Amino acid sequence: MISIPLYLAEAHDCSYLDQHSSQFAYVHPDFSLNTDLYAQLIAQGFRRSGSHVYQPYCHSCKKCVPVRLAIKDFQPSRQQRRTMKNNADIQVTIKPAIFEQAHFDLYLLYQQSRHTESNMADASKEEYIDFLSSEWCNTLFVEFTCAGELAGVAVVDLFDNALSAVYTFFDPELSKRSLGVYAVLWQIDYAKTLGLDWLYLGYWIEQCQKMSYKTNYQPLQGLVEKEWRDYDPDSFFL
Secondary structure: OOOOOEEEOOOEEOOOOOOOEEOEEEEOOOOOOOHHHHHHHHOOOOEEEOOEEEEEOOOOOOOOEEEEEEHHHOOOOHHHHHHHHHOOOOEEEEEEOOOOHHHHHHHHHHHHHHOOOOHHHHOOHHHHHHHHOOOOOOEEEEEEEEOOEEEEEEEEEEOOOEEEEEEEEEOHHHHHHOHHHHHHHHHHHHHHHOOOOEEEEEEEOOOOHHHHHHHHOOOEEEEEOOEEEEOOOOOOOO
């Protein structure tokens, strides 16, 4: 068993819930990480932002629940099948996690449309690539193109037995295509072709619409009290 040093960051206003504060425990930046170690950490509820790996550590709140989808048992809903059909003309290209100007331009366009209140809308090239890529993780940039034009990009981490959905951004003018949903469905299909077990979807927060949608993908598991439990709509993993 490897001992991994953590440090506790200062508490700050929660980005997801009003009138809440949040705090994170980070893997110390001097500790050398790799994809295999991160695979173990993500199974314990950690996530990454760039090369920084963290976990919520809020003393008075346990609303951030790490979730993952059981790939082999997934059955798309009628609406999800319709989304796949509506995007049958999308071309997919898997690329390494390196900077491309077209990706960056689309990222800024997406941020300026969806997150105008965030400083992400003014991100520099360095901030953009530092946020999505990592020095040590096996990360993919998945391009979605339509009629030869870039429509969206899904950032995905690849492990021996799982994928992890890191971030997705797309052309706001194509919002009717539900490209965010399509990106998740594509990742599920890709994980199936690779024979993987799980798709990690980050944190589920019941009271936050931006995070609660993840229960649309079933069968979902949540990590509660260090134990992966099947989602129950009546008990919300508890």
